[in-house]
Amino acid sequence: MESTIIVEDIDSRKLRGGYYTPQPIADFICKWAITEPAVRVLEPSCGDGNFVEAVIQRLLEIGVPENELFGRVKGVELLAEEAQKSKARAANYGLNSTTITNADFFSFLAGNPAERFDVVVGNPPFIRYQNFPEEHRSLAIQLMQEMGLNPNKLTNIWVPFLVLSAGRLNSSGKLGMVIPAELFQVKYAAETRVFLSRFFERVTIVTFKKLVFKDIQQEVVLLLCEKQVMGANGIRVVEITSLEELENLDIAAVQNCDVKVLEHDTEKWTKYFLDEAEIQLLRRVRNDPRIRLAGELMITNVGLVTGINEFFMITQQTAEKWGILPYTKRVVSRSAHFRGIKFTEQDFLDNAVAEIESFLFLPPDEDFDLLPPACQAYIRYGESKDYHKGYKCRIRKRWYITPSVYEPGGFALRQVGDYPKLIVNETDASSTDTIHRVRFQPEFDAKKVALSFLNSLTFAFSEITGRSYGGGVLTFEPTEIGEIPLPLLNNDRIDFEQVDALIRERRIVEVMDLIDRELLIIQLKFTAAEVKQFRCIWKKLSSRRLNRK
Numbered sequence: 427m428e429s430t431i432i433v434e435d436i437d438s439r440k441l442r443g444g445y446y447t448p449q450p451i452a453d454f455i456c457k458w459a460i461t462e463p464a465v466r467v468l469e470p471s472c473g474d475g476n477f478v479e480a481v482i483q484r485l486l487e488i489g490v491p492e493n494e495l496f497g498r499v500k501g502v503e504l505l506a507e508e509a510q511k512s513k514a515r516a517a518n519y520g521l522n523s524t525t526i527t528n529a530d531f532f533s534f535l536a537g538n539p540a541e542r543f544d545v546v547v548g549n550p551p552f553i554r555y556q557n558f559p560e561e562h563r564s565l566a567i568q569l570m571q572e573m574g575l576n577p578n579k580l581t582n583i584w585v586p587f588l589v590l591s592a593g594r595l596n597s598s599g600k601l602g603m604v605i606p607a608e609l610f611q612v613k614y615a616a617e618t619r620v621f622l623s624r625f626f627e628r629v630t631i632v633t634f635k636k637l638v639f640k641d642i643q644q645e646v647v648l649l650l651c652e653k654q655v656m657g658a659n660g661i662r663v664v665e666i667t668s669l670e671e672l673e674n675l676d677i678a679a680v681q682n683c684d685v686k687v688l689e690h691d692t693e694k695w696t697k698y699f700l701d702e703a704e705i706q707l708l709r710r711v712r713n714d715p716r717i718r719l720a721g722e723l724m725i726t727n728v729g730l731v732t733g734i735n736e737f738f739m740i741t742q743q744t745a746e747k748w749g750i751l752p753y754t755k756r757v758v759s760r761s762a763h764f765r766g767i768k769f770t771e772q773d774f775l776d777n778a779v780a781e782i783e784s785f786l787f788l789p790p791d792e793d794f795d796l797l798p799p800a801c802q803a804y805i806r807y808g809e810s811k812d813y814h815k816g817y818k819c820r821i822r823k824r825w826y827i828t829p830s831v832y833e834p835g836g837f838a839l840r841q842v843g844d845y846p847k848l849i850v851n852e853t854d855a856s857s858t859d860t861i862h863r864v865r866f867q868p869e870f871d872a873k874k875v876a877l878s879f880l881n882s883l884t885f886a887f888s889e890i891t892g893r894s895y896g897g898g899v900l901t902f903e904p905t906e907i908g909e910i911p912l913p914l915l916n917n918d919r920i921d922f923e924q925v926d927a928l929i930r931e932r933r934i935v936e937v938m939d940l941i942d943r944e945l946l947i948i949q950l951k952f953t954a955a956e957v958k959q960f961r962c963i964w965k966k967l968s969s970r971r972l973n974r975k
């Protein structure tokens with residue numbers, strides 16, 4: 427099939443996920459994957475041929491004569507123009523144009539059901555499901571289902587590329603691909619993680635401390651999978667600084683790195699950045715009945731959705747100017763508006779004085795004609811700006827009434843930089859959807875829960891339950907907050923006010939020392955060495971993430 431399917435109005439390079447692989451990466455992967463001459467290699471989305479050429483060079487390097495290259499490499503590429511470039515590169519080594527097939531990879535698979543390979547290398551496109559041309563999408567999904575998988579609608583095209591090309595490997599095959607680091611943590615890749623853990627005996631992942639693709643923010647890893655291994659089965663993660671280091675990386679040394687047991691579950695893989703002793707410690711905690719999950723102590727939900735913050739979220743000054751202050755609700759809209767582990771009247775007033783948008787316009791839930799004139803005037807102003815036509819507002823019975831405006835007992839930050847934050851709400855303020863709302867279960871004291879949260883064990887786990895996508899930020903969905911292990915203090919020896927004051931002075935380490943001692947050492951009888959390990963895990967994972975800023 428020739429490729430004229432590109433949708434015109436989206437940047438075509440982005441749409442086809444066409445960011446080509448830097449040569450040192452293609453060379454490294456080929457060097458790792460191709461160790462003997464008698465192999466057949468597949469490149470499922472070869473672009474202009476960086477991998478194709480690296481495969482050929484690697485084959486020549488290990489002694490394949492040029493006149494025996496034919497049939498050893500197969501490239502597939504959707505775009506005719508790019509396929510042509512790959513063909514030209516292959517032709518430089520005497521390979522004829524059948525080396526590269528200009529087609530959609532999934533159609534290629536469907537049309538060649540018996541094709542098998544010893545090695546797969548490549549860098550599949552990264553395109554979200556909705557931008558993924560329908561005809562390719564349905565075929566990819568169908569082929570995955572035939573393999574017994576259940577891809578969901580949020581999937582990304584790299585998933586079927588990875589899984590389906592793996593499915594075409596011979597029994598001792600190897601796969602080396604450039605894959606988004608999202609593989610480690612996103613929900614849509616959970617099934618892929620399980621698949622890889624079962625399908626391959628060993629998975630090696632090379633990660634970079636700095637981003638390696640110049641044009642894109644996307645963090646990538648090198649995924650190296652082996653179907654049959656002589657030594658230990660499992661997973662290992664090798665972290666390197668830069669492309670230069672990759673060029674000098676000794677493959678034998680990588681093959682000798684410690685391999686950790688790979689669990690066949692849907693959990694995130696972030697924990698494999700840790701060493702085996704650290705993983706074992708976390709595993710013990712997971713099975714420790716004394717340690718609850720945050721979700722048992724509190725319910726976390728998203729904040730309110732205004733539909734158009736520009737209109738609904740206003741400063742005190744704007745509210746007064748329009749005469750609508752009595753028709754507002756107090757709301758926190760930015761993480762930076764919290765300073766301690768409690769949110770007080772004074773905090774709210776300070777925000778209001780600083781002209782921060784802390785007021786949600788919330789007129790009575792009545793028809794327009796029955797509303798006070800000031801509210802009518804402000805709504806008319808909103809309509810003059812077409813704010814009522816936005817999707818969220820349009821589907822409401824009355825566009826100007828923001829639903830679900832309740833006051834939570836606490837707040838949990840959706841995105842954090844340094845550490846996860848749980849704050850007790852002492853005001854009647856709610857929050858927008860940049861901040862999660864928390865309802866503490868009535869049998870637990872909110873202040874005690876918030877204090878207990880500030881320990882090294884909880885922080886260590888937060889790095890594994892949350893997700894980070896480059897840029898340094900750690901993000902939590904409400905369910906992910908609920909999954910964080912959170913042991914609860916059983917006494918009142920720690921002074922909430924004192925801790926709040928310390929947090930306001932950014933003295934988090936002192937606070938953690940205090941809570942770790944009381945909660946982890948005295949109460950739960952962890953050893954000082956174990957507590958130090960929790961602290962190290964937190965530090966290791968958070969610095970890794972913050973390094974990517």
Ligand SMILES: C[S@@+](CC[C@H](N)C(=O)[O-])C[C@H]1O[C@@H](n2cnc3c(N)ncnc32)[C@H](O)[C@@H]1O
Pocket residue numbers: 442443444445446447470471472473474475476477502503504505508529530531532548549550551552562
């Ligand atoms: C990230 S680029 C990588 C190219 C090459 N593998 C490299 O590493 O330099 C992804 C390539 O996949 C191609 N592509 C996108 N959809 C495809 C499909 N359905 N079948 C085959 N190739 C496809 C794009 O045109 C693009 O050239």
